[in-house]
Each structure stands twice: as C-alpha cells, then as structure tokens.
Amino acid sequence: MINVRHLTKRYPNHTAVEDVSFAVREQETLVLLGTSGSGKTTTLKMINRLIEPTSGTVEINGIDTQQQAPHELSRSIGYVVQETGLFPHYTVGENIAIVPRLLHWDKDRIRNRTHELLAMLRLPEKQLNAYPDQLSGGQRQRVGLARALAANPPILLMDEPLGALDPITRAEIRQEFRNLDELRRKTVVLVTHDVREALELGDRVGVMDNGRLLQIGTPKELLMQPASAFVQRFFGDQVLAFQLQVFTLQDVMPYILPESPGPEAIDLQPDMSLNDALTLLTKTESGVLRVGDWPIRIRAVDIWSALHQLVPKSP
Numbered sequence: 001m002i003n004v005r006h007l008t009k010r011y012p013n014h015t016a017v018e019d020v021s022f023a024v025r026e027q028e029t030l031v032l033l034g035t036s037g038s039g040k041t042t043t044l045k046m047i048n049r050l051i052e053p054t055s056g057t058v059e060i061n062g063i064d065t066q067q068q069a070p071h072e073l074s075r076s077i078g079y080v081v082q083e084t085g086l087f088p089h090y091t092v093g094e095n096i097a098i099v100p101r102l103l104h105w106d107k108d109r110i111r112n113r114t115h116e117l118l119a120m121l122r123l124p125e126k127q128l129n130a131y132p133d134q135l136s137g138g139q140r141q142r143v144g145l146a147r148a149l150a151a152n153p154p155i156l157l158m159d160e161p162l163g164a165l166d167p168i169t170r171a172e173i174r175q176e177f178r179n180l181d182e183l184r185r186k187t188v189v190l191v192t193h194d195v196r197e198a199l200e201l202g203d204r205v206g207v208m209d210n211g212r213l214l215q216i217g218t219p220k221e222l223l224m225q226p227a228s229a230f231v232q233r234f235f236g237d238q239v240l241a242f243q244l245q246v247f248t249l250q251d252v253m254p255y256i257l258p259e260s261p262g263p264e265a266i267d268l269q270p271d272m273s274l275n276d277a278l279t280l281l282t283k284t285e286s287g288v289l290r291v292g293d294w295p296i297r298i299r300a301v302d303i304w305s306a307l308h309q310l311v312p313k314s315p
C-alpha cells in the first residue's frame with residue numbers, strides 16, 4: 001500500500017533522513033520509534049508531502065506521490081499530530097467537518113458522520129459547539145482523531161498522537177484506539193519515542209537513529225533478535241516488562257513439558273500475554289493454569305524459565 005524507497009532529506013548543514021526504505025501493507029500499523037531528532041517526523045511528513053524529499057520515492061497503491069498534488073494527498077491521508085493541530089476559533093463540530101466540507105459533502109452527510117464519530121470516540125454531543133481550549137487534553141486528542149477520520153481516508157499518519165497526555169490517560173486512550181474497528185481497518189504509520197506505545201500499537205516497529213532506519217520487525221522479532229546493541233539499549237532496563245507484555249502463553253508453550261493440569265486449574269486463552277497470566281496466577285489458589293485443551297500445567301516458575309529460553313541474552 002505504501003512503498004517508501006531510499007528516502008533522503010538533506011538540509012544545508014544536516015541530513016535529517018538518510019536512505020530510508022520500508023513498505024506498509026494494507027491495514028497494517030507501522031510504528032516509527034526513535035529518540036528525539038532521529039528523523040521520524042521528517043520521514044512521516046515526506047509520505048504526505050508536507051516535506052519534499054531530497055531524493056527517494058514514496059508510492060501509494062503503486063502511484064508515485066510526486067504525481068499527486070499535496071492538497072489531494074491530504075484528502076486521502078488523515079494526519080494527526082501531538083498538539084492535535086485543531087483550529088482554536090473553530091468549534092469541535094467545525095473542526096471535524098473541515099475535510100468533508102472541502103470534499104463538498106452535503107449538510108446531512110456531514111452531520112451524520114460527525115455524530116457517528118462522536119459516539120465512536122466517546123465524546124459528549126454537547127461538546128460539538130465547544131472550542132478546543134474548553135476541552136481536556138484527552139478530549140482534544142479524540143477530536144483530532146475524529147477530524148483525521150472524518151472523510152474515511154484509507155491511510156492515517158499519526159505523529160506522537162498521545163504525546164501531550166499524562167501516562168494514565170495515555171494508556172487508556174491507547175487501549176481505546178487499539179479496539180476501534182475503524183482504526184484497525186486503516187493503514188497507519190505512527191511516530192513515537194515511547195517504546196511501550198510502539199510495542200503495543202505496532203504490527204511492526206521500525207527503529208530509527210540519526211536519520212537511519214536500523215531495524216524493522218514485529219515487536220516479538222525486535223525483542224527476540226535485536227539487530228544491534230542500540231536497538232537492545234532502546235528497551236533498556238524495562239526489557240523484561242516489554243517481554244511480558246509482548247509474548248503470549250502460546251509463545252512459551254513449546255518450552256513447557258506437558259503435564260496434566262488437574263481439575264483445579266484455571267482455563268485460559270493461548271493469546272493471553274504473559275503479564276496477564278502471571279497476574280492471574282498470583283490470584284489463583286492453586287497457582288496453576290490450563291491453556292485451551294492442551295494438557296499443560298503452568299506455574300509462574302514455568303513462565304520464567306520458558307521466557308529465559310525464548311529470548312537472547314545479547315545481540
């Protein structure tokens with residue numbers, strides 16, 4: 001769907017992005033993860049031509065974006081930024097309706113779509129006539145997303161969409177975003193410096209440093225086979241927490257010997273994260289889980305030892 005080839009952006013005294021290539025499949029979420037100044041935003045803005053590349057190409061559905069006017073691209077690509085970029089003198093309703101109006105939708109269609117978005121993003125109807133500065137940060141973030149989704153673009157670019165929020169609201173909205181069907185049907189490129197966010201939201205994650213894309217892979221691949229010490233350092237001393245978040249019971253099953261679980265075991269789904277499984281184990285009297293129909297008995301110690309075998313010590 002999106003094909004980025006050898007993208008480079010040079011400024012007179014600085015190379016912001018150097019020879020970056022990647023492809024994003026339809027309905028996939030690719031997260032670009034990196035430290036400040038690593039070139040994430042520049043890469044994202046070259047996709048919708050808010051920044052013109054020095055060299056390299058971007059194709060969307062096989063068509064070079066250079067053959068499309070930037071304003072046309074902005075209609076087929078939704079764009080969400082950290083401070084939401086809402087127009088302060090427009091109401092919530094007017095902000096959401098910007099692209100549909102540009103596309104000359106009639107009033108009823110705009111009204112119906114706006115109400116649909118408000119319900120989907122859990123925004124109270126009465127806020128339709130409020131101005132952005134009358135909303136909380138989390139509500140503004142939702143309006144920013146509603147505006148980007150309004151005309152139902154197939155592609156969504158998100159630049160630190162939750163950056164301005166406190167960690168608790170951030171985690172809540174992240175969870176909500178992940179469960180939104182409409183968002184799951186989009187092709188998304190999301191930029192963040194937050195590793196947890198990247199691992200939670202990305203089908204695949206690209207790690208950037210100093211203008212270059214160092215590694216791209218699924219969260220599991222990055223945790224199991226970090227391509228360099230830099231990538232591994234990115235996970236830092238929280239690597240264990242990330243492994244427990246990303247790996248599931250299914251991943252550790254091959255490392256656990258089959259054994260009858262006994263009637264006292266609690267039944268779980270194979271796709272449960274190790275984190276959730278360990279939390280449950282501390283709450284069960286027997287301290288034993290059973291996964292699906294498999295004759296397997298899992299104690300906390302089994303999870304720890306399986307994880308030990310699953311992940312490498314160092315790259």
Ligand SMILES: Nc1ncnc2c1ncn2[C@@H]1O[C@H](COP(=O)(O)OP(=O)(O)OP(=O)(O)O)[C@@H](O)[C@H]1O
Nearest residue numbers: 011014015016034035036037038039040041042043
């Ligand atoms: N217009 C410009 N002129 C010169 N250098 C620029 C310009 N825009 C960006 N840069 C530089 O290019 C590098 C990459 O910037 P970019 O905004 O893409 O990084 P980023 O990874 O998104 O960082 P952050 O998370 O802080 O937004 C930075 O060193 C930045 O200073």
